[in-house]
Amino acid sequence: MSLVITGASLMGGPRKDLYVDDAGRLVGELPAGAGRSRGVETLDADGLVALPGLVDLHTHLREPGREDAETVLTGSRAAAVGGYTAVLAMANTTPVTDTAEAAIRVWELGREAGLVDVVPVGAVTKGLAGEELAELGLMARSRARVRVFSDDGRCVHDARVMRRALEYVKAFGGVVSQHAQEPTLAGPAACCHEGEVSGRLGLPGWPGIAEEVIVARDVMLARHTGSRVHVAHVSTAGSVEVVRWAKAQGIDVTAEVTPHHLLLTTDLLTTFDPTYKVNPPLRPEEDVKVLREALADGTIDAVATDHAPHARHDKEHAFVDAAFGMLGLETALSVVRTVMDETFTWADVARVMSQSPARIARLDGHGGTLSPGEPGHVTLVDPTASVTVDRDDSVSLSRNNPWHGRSLTSKVVHTVYGGRVTVRDGALA
Ligand SMILES: NC(=O)N[C@@H](CC(=O)O)C(=O)O
Numbered sequence: 001m002s003l004v005i006t007g008a009s010l011m012g013g014p015r016k017d018l019y020v021d022d023a024g025r026l027v028g029e030l031p032a033g034a035g036r037s038r039g040v041e042t043l044d045a046d047g048l049v050a051l052p053g054l055v056d057l058h059t060h061l062r063e064p065g066r067e068d069a070e071t072v073l074t075g076s077r078a079a080a081v082g083g084y085t086a087v088l089a090m091a092n093t094t095p096v097t098d099t100a101e102a103a104i105r106v107w108e109l110g111r112e113a114g115l116v117d118v119v120p121v122g123a124v125t126k127g128l129a130g131e132e133l134a135e136l137g138l139m140a141r142s143r144a145r146v147r148v149f150s151d152d153g154r155c156v157h158d159a160r161v162m163r164r165a166l167e168y169v170k171a172f173g174g175v176v177s178q179h180a181q182e183p184t185l186a187g188p189a190a191c192c193h194e195g196e197v198s199g200r201l202g203l204p205g206w207p208g209i210a211e212e213v214i215v216a217r218d219v220m221l222a223r224h225t226g227s228r229v230h231v232a233h234v235s236t237a238g239s240v241e242v243v244r245w246a247k248a249q250g251i252d253v254t255a256e257v258t259p260h261h262l263l264l265t266t267d268l269l270t271t272f273d274p275t276y277k278v279n280p281p282l283r284p285e286e287d288v289k290v291l292r293e294a295l296a297d298g299t300i301d302a303v304a305t306d307h308a309p310h311a312r313h314d315k316e317h318a319f320v321d322a323a324f325g326m327l328g329l330e331t332a333l334s335v336v337r338t339v340m341d342e343t344f345t346w347a348d349v350a351r352v353m354s355q356s357p358a359r360i361a362r363l364d365g366h367g368g369t370l371s372p373g374e375p376g377h378v379t380l381v382d383p384t385a386s387v388t389v390d391r392d393d394s395v396s397l398s399r400n401n402p403w404h405g406r407s408l409t410s411k412v413v414h415t416v417y418g419g420r421v422t423v424r425d426g427a428l429a
Pocket residue numbers: 060092152153154179277278279280306308309324325326
């Protein structure tokens with residue numbers, strides 16, 4: 001069945017009807033008479049902003065291994081509710097996604113769920129152990145078409161291994177997404193940002209430099225190999241400085257920032273609430289300010305959620321013992337709209353949450369411009385809505401939601417995936 005989306009403002013520009021044909025593609029004009037014929041569904045989007053379907057470069061879906069925290073299906077639901085039509089599923093599952101079979105399995109589970117494209121990220125090293133390269137080529141050539149490789153959760157800290165990985169993925173246009181954290185500069189017990197607040201509270205911390213030295217090393221390795229590196233969850237002003245310099249040299253580097261690093265700060269540590277325990281840690285206000293500026297000026301290419309669901313019994317512990325990570329898929333768009341000022345346009349939102357992530361991940365079928373010929377992935381947002389987040393409203397299996405009780409501006413109302421309405425009026429269709 002074809003679909004007509006009526007009255008939406010395209011990326012904040014003119015209002016225009018959008019047509020998706022019965023093959024699920026956007027078409028310029030509705031075929032004559034089709035608007036009135038049966039078999040054409042109408043989605044009223046009056047007053048809403050239409051964005052190309054959002055793409056998340058960094059999602060933890062926990063299946064296989066921790067289906068009590070999230071599954072491919074429940075994570076896909078959370079993604080759809082958040083306006084996403086594609087997510088890249090991180091490899092730190094049990095077992096790790098380090099073979100073509102494992103990647104295909106995740107991809108198939110995504111197809112079965114049928115709510116978003118679930119694109120597996122392949123591990124860089126076997127078992128995330130940081131020593132031997134995983135089956136990068138086989139994963140790339142498999143049906144799952146893996147292009148993004150990451151040991152996320154751990155840093156590929158051995159420079160020789162990182163160099164080999166960069167050389168290897170170059171052959172098929174792949175990219176290594178690095179969790180930048182030099183382990184020798186961040187003790188095993190580190191649980192927050194090393195600074196004034198951690199000192200006062202007596203919590204062991206990571207210094208920003210542990211991230212920055214790896215970012216600096218990796219951009220030089222990218223230059224040396226002529227390959228492509230992506231910096232996951234950039235969190236410090238120093239990392240931004242390095243990325244800005246590297247881009248000016250023509251080095252093929254891209255970077256993402258999470259919604260939580262754009263708003264939440266180290267001060268939240270004083271609550272000792274483990275909901276705010278995340279890796280990389282929340283940083284001081286000065287870093288947050290620089291991250292926002294870098295997102296606006298294009299130094300940071302994309303917003304990625306790092307949606308990291310955790311079961312209650314892994315999160316509800318003393319701060320030092322609790323698991324790292326927070327939810328993000330359902331609230332990302334609203335957080336971005338809330339933290340970025342009016343000079344950050346809807347076209348900018350589309351760029352950092354759809355176009356650039358799709359380009360970085362080399363996703364076919366996520367053009368990110370709402371042009372005729374692209375697949376009918378559309379996110380419809382109410383720009384005037386104000387929502388108070390309630391963690392129990394979530395379709396995720398987990399409740400580690402750092403936005404609980406906060407009021408955010410704008411809200412995803414409908415999500416259309418390949419011409420099919422997956423979310424209507426904020427709820428799964
Ligand atoms: N972000 C986190 O704090 N945790 C992630 C791992 C990661 O992204 O490094 C997780 O898998 O839970």
